[in-house]
Amino acid sequence: MRIVAVANQKGGAGKTTTTMNLAAVAAEHSRVLVVDVDPQQSTTWWADTAGDALPFDFAAEVDAAHLARMRDLPYDVIFVDTPGNLTDSAILESVLEVADFVIVPTEAEALCVPPMVRTIQQLIEPAGTPFRVLLSKVDMRTAGQLEGAEELIETIGLPRFTRAIRRYKIHADAPIDGTVVTQYPESRQTAKAIDDYRAVALELMSIWAHEAP
Ligand SMILES: Nc1ncnc2c1ncn2[C@@H]1O[C@H](COP(=O)(O)OP(=O)(O)OP(=O)(O)O)[C@@H](O)[C@H]1O
Ligand SMILES: [Mg+2]
Structure with a gap:
């Protein structure tokens, strides 16, 4: 079992x-639980709208301090959605204490990089949890956006998922x-969207496959 x-x-x-979406793709082959510790509860709202159609289990309003106990539950992976602000740092710190891995999504914009680096340097690295940056919301119609962001992450020296x-x-x-x-609904766009998350899930699997037993 891994807590991500x-x-x-x-x-x-x-x-x-x-x-x-990563949980949805992982649920095709694994037992998956999604946990919402964000007081903003966006995931919970989304899960409520989905109702029984959700292809994985979901736990709302989880106290981050109780996360360690969830390790004994019969899941292969638990994905934890965390707060996107500085006010709830304590919640994120509690999650990082028990997490085995951190995915750090970021928009592919230069101005989004300093706040992300701050989270990594102040919270993720001190916790000692392995992590990778995931470039997100990449607009393929904006020439050079992906390449520019990849180069920036490379220059800073942060590990990142190959796929965006x-x-x-x-x-x-x-x-x-x-x-x-x-x-x-089935479409070319859907196929590409699924492919993005499958590629990221595969990268995760390969990282874990190379970990010491
Ligand atoms: N790949 C994508 N393509 C299009 N829209 C996206 C994509 N990813 C996220 N969005 C949109 O961008 C907005 C922010 O995304 P999301 O809510 O996932 O970010 P977040 O980091 O969870 O935000 P918060 O910090 O508020 O919790 C949402 O409106 C979401 O629908
Ligand atoms: Mg959110």
């Missing part, structure tokens, strides 16, 4: 979208529709 925190104190980085998450309208609509990526 999805964290970045920069708001709107794509944490909730990453949590729900592209920006699609279907992702923005999903919380209102109560769907996750594996349930979007």
Whole structure:
């Protein structure tokens, strides 16, 4: 069992979208639980809209201090969506104490990088939890956006997922529709959207496969 925190104190980085869709893809092969410790409760709202259609289990309003106990539950992976602000730092710190891995989604914009670096340097690195940056909401129609962001992360020397998450309208609509990526109406855009998350899930698997037993 692995506990994966999805964290970045920069708001709107794509944490909730990453949590729900990565969980959906992981649930195709594993027993998955999503936990919401964010007082803003975006994941909970999304999960409520989805109702019984959700392809994984969901736990709302979880006290981060109780997360360690959840390790004994019969799941292969627990994804934890965390708060995107500085006020709730204590919640994030509690999550990082028990997490085995941290996914750090960030928008592919230069101005979003300093607040992300702050979260990494002040909270993630001190906790000693392995992490990777995940470029999110990447607009493929903006020439050079992806390459520019990749170069910036490279220059700072942060580990990142090779694959990025592209920006699609279907992702923005999903919380209102109560769907996750594996349930979007079939289209070329859906196929690409699913492919992004499958690629990230595979990268996670390969990181874990190379870990010492
Ligand atoms: N890949 C994407 N394509 C299109 N829209 C996206 C994508 N990822 C996120 N969004 C949209 O961007 C906004 C912010 O995303 P999200 O809520 O996932 O970020 P967050 O980091 O959880 O925010 P917060 O810090 O407020 O918790 C939402 O409106 C969401 O629908
Ligand atoms: Mg969120």
